[in-house]
Amino acid sequence: MRPAPITVLIVEDEPLIAEAHRAYLSRLPGFTAAAVVHTARDAMRTASEAATSEHPIDLVLLDIGLPDASGIALASALSGLRPAPDIIAITSERDLEMVRAAVSHGALAYLLKPFTFAAFRDRLERYRRYRDALPSGTDAASQAEVDRALAELRVSADRSAAPKGAAPATTDGIARVVRDSAEGLTADEVAKLVGVSRVTAWRYLERLADDGTVTRQADYGGTGRPKTRYQWRRAE
Template sequence: MIRVLIVEDEPLIAEAHREYLGRLGGFEVVGAVTTAQQAIRATSSAAADGTPIDLVLLDLGLPDARGIDLAAALSGIRPDPDIIAITAQRDLATVRSAMSHGVLLYLLKPFTFAAFAEKIRQYLGYREALGGGTDAVSQRDVDRALAELRTTDTRRTAKKGAAPDTEDAVGRAVRDSDGGLTASEVAATLGSSRVTAWRYLERLAEDGAVERLTEYGNTGRPQVRYRWRR
């Protein structure tokens, strides 16, 4: 079992992390904390007890410290945990800084289960490449591990004809709305066709990120409203 610490100050998102890891299997969530101080304390204590944290799911927008500073501090603990940043911070400077301070992978909010699972699959491939049971690795092992971090599941995207940027934009539009959006409303927001919006909304629904709400108007013709799962 891979021991995981969730560092997230939004309880609903932290619970989503826990639920998604449970669906994937092979992970033990040993704690969920909301501040940088709690994260340092939990990680240091686990290392001292001989039960170190293997993976930290880290939100970069914490109330008491910059997530990037926390990533750097966690990298100084021995044994140091691997870090996946899961955050809404999408500016290039933050992404570059995070990667240079020990973050292996970067997942933007809002995210679907499929996007979360893809990052976890990349991480597992990375661990497998370096998990030979000894301290020494070959150049081939290192190259393979780095390749795993750069590889995405393009087969899934190609199969469904989906573009990650568009899916991200559709998910963000629904999540930012008060009571959900219809396919027509998403299309108007993004400047896309209704069919395109509907296709991505259905993909998000299949992944469990949004729920479908059927509404009946005066004409009796139903329409589906998609609402982000809280």
């Protein structure tokens, strides 16, 4: 019998980014989006109602920067539900204190924006293995079981989601400038914005395109051969 899908609540105040997260999630078998909300108030209401139903929320993808309340405070409140959903914090904050606060208030893992589909898939698949490694039911797990489950969540330097030969910081910077461009960017433009060579920018852009994070479009605006313009892949 096929196991029930992991139900996910997406909490993100920017509608386009929220839909991008939903689109990413739809590409992962075994996961389903229970709801998409844009405020802490709606997140708490949705999770609370689900907790009293037959289909509680298993996982919350929680944007820390919400307009109506602190995402850290929301994480703490969600952890008080029974059953309590697990939390993966999502933010553009690079502040280590913010990371520590999110973890101390119930976040199992952390994703820094902007991230590629490969990074998203890696965290979600690790989370699934974490759930699978714990025994079912409510009986206490052994130390070995707990250690094995927590090990599934850890991302080591040699097993990161970045493609072989790719620096995560460079991938992150290139993904960010493409995401922030409404018209998309060529490899030349990305190279100037990020401060890398054109060949390096092209290689990273091609990896992002192969991954499905960005799309390729031929730009016939100038003379000579058309250039490839890379655009952030929006939710359809």
